Amino acid sequence: MIHVAGIDIGSTYSKAVLIDEHGNVVGRGVRRTGFKLAQASEAVFDELVANAGVARTDVTYVASTGYGRHTVPFRNTQLTELTAHAHAAVHLFPDTRTILDIGGQDIKAIRVDGDGRVKAFRLNDKCAAGTGAFLEKTARYLGLTTDDIGPYASRSTNPKPVSSVCAVFAESEVISHLASGVPAEDIMMGAMVALGGRAVQLMRRVGLEPGYMLTGGMTRNVAMIKALEENLKDTLRVAPDGLGQLNGALGAALLGLRRVQKLIAEGRPIAAVQTPADGEHAKRRRWSAIAVRRTEPCRGDGCSVATKLQPRPSAVAA
Amino acid sequence: MTTATLEHGPAGSAADAFDPRSEGQRLIKAWYADLEQANERRQPVANVFVMGNAIEILRAFDFKLVFPEINSLQTGVRKASEEYIRLSEDYGMSPDVCSYVKADVGLMLKENRHPAGNIPKASLAIASNMCGTFIKWAEIWERWLKTPTFVLDLPGQRAAGWQVRPGDAQHASDARWVEAQFTELIARCEAITGRKLDLDRLAEIEERVNRMVFHWNNVMRLNRACPAPYNAMLDGLTFIGIMNVYRGAEEGVEFMRRLDEHLQAKVARGEGRVADEHYRLIFSGTPCYVSMRRLVELFETWGGVFAYSDYLTFAAGGMDATDIVYDTSRPLESLAEVTALAAHRGLSNQFFAHERLAGQIRDYGADGVVFHGIKSCRFVSSGMADTREYLSRRLDVPTLYIESDLIDPRYWSDAQIKNRVDAFFEALHQRGGGPVGRKANEERRASA
Numbered sequence: 001m002i003h004v005a006g007i008d009i010g011s012t013y014s015k016a017v018l019i020d021e022h023g024n025v026v027g028r029g030v031r032r033t034g035f036k037l038a039q040a041s042e043a044v045f046d047e048l049v050a051n052a053g054v055a056r057t058d059v060t061y062v063a064s065t066g067y068g069r070h071t072v073p074f075r076n077t078q079l080t081e082l083t084a085h086a087h088a089a090v091h092l093f094p095d096t097r098t099i100l101d102i103g104g105q106d107i108k109a110i111r112v113d114g115d116g117r118v119k120a121f122r123l124n125d126k127c128a129a130g131t132g133a134f135l136e137k138t139a140r141y142l143g144l145t146t147d148d149i150g151p152y153a154s155r156s157t158n159p160k161p162v163s164s165v166c167a168v169f170a171e172s173e174v175i176s177h178l179a180s181g182v183p184a185e186d187i188m189m190g191a192m193v194a195l196g197g198r199a200v201q202l203m204r205r206v207g208l209e210p211g212y213m214l215t216g217g218m219t220r221n222v223a224m225i226k227a228l229e230e231n232l233k234d235t236l237r238v239a240p241d242g243l244g245q246l247n248g249a250l251g252a253a254l255l256g257l258r259r260v261q262k263l264i265a266e267g268r269p270i271a272a273v274q275t276p277a278d279g280e281h282a283k284r285r286r287w288s289a290i291a292v293r294r295t296e297p298c299r300g301d302g303c304s305v306a307t308k309l310q311p312r313p314s315a316v317a318a
Numbered sequence: 319m320t321t322a323t324l325e326h327g328p329a330g331s332a333a334d335a336f337d338p339r340s341e342g343q344r345l346i347k348a349w350y351a352d353l354e355q356a357n358e359r360r361q362p363v364a365n366v367f368v369m370g371n372a373i374e375i376l377r378a379f380d381f382k383l384v385f386p387e388i389n390s391l392q393t394g395v396r397k398a399s400e401e402y403i404r405l406s407e408d409y410g411m412s413p414d415v416c417s418y419v420k421a422d423v424g425l426m427l428k429e430n431r432h433p434a435g436n437i438p439k440a441s442l443a444i445a446s447n448m449c450g451t452f453i454k455w456a457e458i459w460e461r462w463l464k465t466p467t468f469v470l471d472l473p474g475q476r477a478a479g480w481q482v483r484p485g486d487a488q489h490a491s492d493a494r495w496v497e498a499q500f501t502e503l504i505a506r507c508e509a510i511t512g513r514k515l516d517l518d519r520l521a522e523i524e525e526r527v528n529r530m531v532f533h534w535n536n537v538m539r540l541n542r543a544c545p546a547p548y549n550a551m552l553d554g555l556t557f558i559g560i561m562n563v564y565r566g567a568e569e570g571v572e573f574m575r576r577l578d579e580h581l582q583a584k585v586a587r588g589e590g591r592v593a594d595e596h597y598r599l600i601f602s603g604t605p606c607y608v609s610m611r612r613l614v615e616l617f618e619t620w621g622g623v624f625a626y627s628d629y630l631t632f633a634a635g636g637m638d639a640t641d642i643v644y645d646t647s648r649p650l651e652s653l654a655e656v657t658a659l660a661a662h663r664g665l666s667n668q669f670f671a672h673e674r675l676a677g678q679i680r681d682y683g684a685d686g687v688v689f690h691g692i693k694s695c696r697f698v699s700s701g702m703a704d705t706r707e708y709l710s711r712r713l714d715v716p717t718l719y720i721e722s723d724l725i726d727p728r729y730w731s732d733a734q735i736k737n738r739v740d741a742f743f744e745a746l747h748q749r750g751g752g753p754v755g756r757k758a759n760e761e762r763r764a765s766a
């Protein structure tokens with residue numbers, strides 16, 4: 001029995017998905033990342049195996065992705081979330097061509113081909129105004145939790161635009177709207193409209209090719225999806241069964257599975273997924289640029305990512 | 319027209335003993351040490367920019383040359399730039415102003431104390447219209463330090479596909495325009511130094527530039543080999559430093575000659591900068607001197623090497639054109655003719671650059687182009703989006719856009735840049751990337 005885990009260590013949340021040899025999702029886990037990335041990956045992995053009802057030793061292969069991909073100590077391979085999102089999106093909806101992923105600290109637009117290969121991508125500039133953090137900040141000012149944002153904003157009848165391009169300045173704008181008596185739901189919805197506008201602008205920069213899909217935590221926010229669709233003037237596909245937030249982890253797992261199948265077909269060994277000794281979590285240092293340099297490329301079964309991400313033969317010939 | 323001294327010996331063990339990096343560092347150190355003495359020795363000093371600078375005339379008058387852009391980038395290389403930049407921001411300069419200017423303003427606020435040594439006060443500053451910022455920058459020196467400015471107005475690219483042909487009517491009239499300005503400059507230099515221009519001296523300097531440019535062209539061409547013997551954005555930055563600072567000096571000729579030999583030997587041995595070259599790339603834009611080593615490392619981890627960069631052309635004042643050879647029998651006229659050509663060459667790498675970049679992709683067998691945008695350098699960065707669009711949509715060339723700064727470490731975001739670089743290589747790999755580099759590597763292995 002093959003089990004492949006995809007672990008996505010994002011800036012705000014760590015997500016994990018376990019799939020079987022047919023690519024079916026058999027387990028999942030989500031938790032806040034915090035600032036100890038190696039520990040976050042261990043914790044979300046523990047949550048994943050508990051959720052799937054398997055032992056750690058039952059996991060054949062681990063593919064990591066996200067900003068903290070290098071810090072997953074037990075990974076066999078690593079890949080960026082752009083590649084992972086693209087692959088999962090086309091796996092779930094084969095006609096997906098443009099993906100929008102709104103994360104805690106960044107926002108990505110990815111154009112893909114029918115094989116799930118990345119054709120073009122753009123990430124937001126070094127500003128948080130177009131990211132999930134912007135909405136979270138606005139919500140915090142209004143005394144709302146992240147989960148309340150969507151239902152609360154849905155009550156808005158007259159969204160109040162937030163025009164600033166800077167998340168910090170936008171906060172002052174929110175305060176000034178509140179002071180002049182604008183209802184909080186209109187401010188919240190206004191923030192979503194602003195975020196939606198920036199997101200769609202980013203999508204335009206990769207080229208708006210119909211077959212749109214939204215991934216990331218925002219898939220749980222119905223009001224945000226509505227704001228985006230209005231701006232896009234088209235519908236956005238969202239992964240079923242709450243998988244939207246787990247899309248990156250799913251893509252990593254699927255690419256990991258492909259790698260496992262290739263290793264098996266070639267009769268090559270698969271390195272065992274490591275289990276840390278007791279207390280080892282505590283010894284791991286915080287992630288830093290230096291740590292990144294020391295840990296890459298990953299050493300799972302002796303080859304670099306470049307050789308692990310096997311393109312389909314047709315792609316190589318192209 | 320002189321063609322002398324273009325011969326060079328066979329690549330041999332002397333070439334192997336030459337270490338361009340340490341030799342380059344030694345020369346830069348020596349140059350700063352020499353500058354430190356200039357005011358004390360009452361030598362004339364001139365501030366010049368790397369593009370459009372009339373160095374040959376200044377050298378003929380024995381001016382010591384200060385390159386403020388190089389001073390600024392050296393604060394970055396030496397990890398001291400933030401202190402200088404902050405000083406200028408405290409003075410009131412906006413974060414959006416070119417950080418070279420800000421580091422230089424910081425240097426003035428620190429009374430010319432630079433990490434590499436004290437920078438002498440200049441008695442003349444040559445600016446040019448190659449970048450509008452140069453003129454504003456020179457204006458600050460004039461006001462703060464009373465350094466008189468001389469602005470050269472150099473003709474550049476007039477339209478897309480516009481070619482300047484040596485000797486045609488347009489070039490002749492451009493050269494006359496430049497020569498008239500040089501005549502005025504010479505009068506200024508004569509007034510400062512109390513000496514007449516020695517035309518034989520100018521011809522000697524030009525002769526040395528001819529030799530240097532000959533080797534410089536070879537150096538650029540040698541990186542068309544696969545694997546590339548050097549990284550244009552790491553080793554290349556040392557080379558271009560020498561090309562600028564020692565242009566027309568015997569040490570510069572010798573450095574370039576030995577470098578040329580050294581690289582020829584490397585190419586003959588099939589030795590690349592990257593042990594296993596998978597991807598050949600072109601870097602478009604100005605470097606991030608404060609993190610260049612790290613940036614290059616991010617690419618080399620994937621077997622990616624920068625085979626060429628337009629920076630090596632425009633920041634060397636456009637001297638890498640084969641038709642740039644001084645006719646030393648007519649030193650002044652020829653200087654004007656070549657300056658008009660070089661200015662055009664330097665600027666054409668930035669204006670209407672699409673076709674030229676497409677040609678360079680072919681020449682260097684590049685698998686993709688990396689654009690490095692710098693918000694505060696509009697001269698280089700403004701057109702990037704359009705060029706990028708042209709390359710990716712029209713020519714299907716993979717491109718990557720990253721953003722940081724020349725020397726301001728606050729703009730370097732390691733995780734974000736790494737993510738973009740990794741995703742770029744994953745996409746390159748998925749599309750079967752690196753065809754040129756890989757094919758050549760395979761052929762090399764097969765024949766080994």
Ligand code: SF4
Binds near residue numbers: 419452694724
């Ligand atoms: S070219 Fe760019 S870096 Fe150089 S002076 Fe002009 S603005 Fe500054």
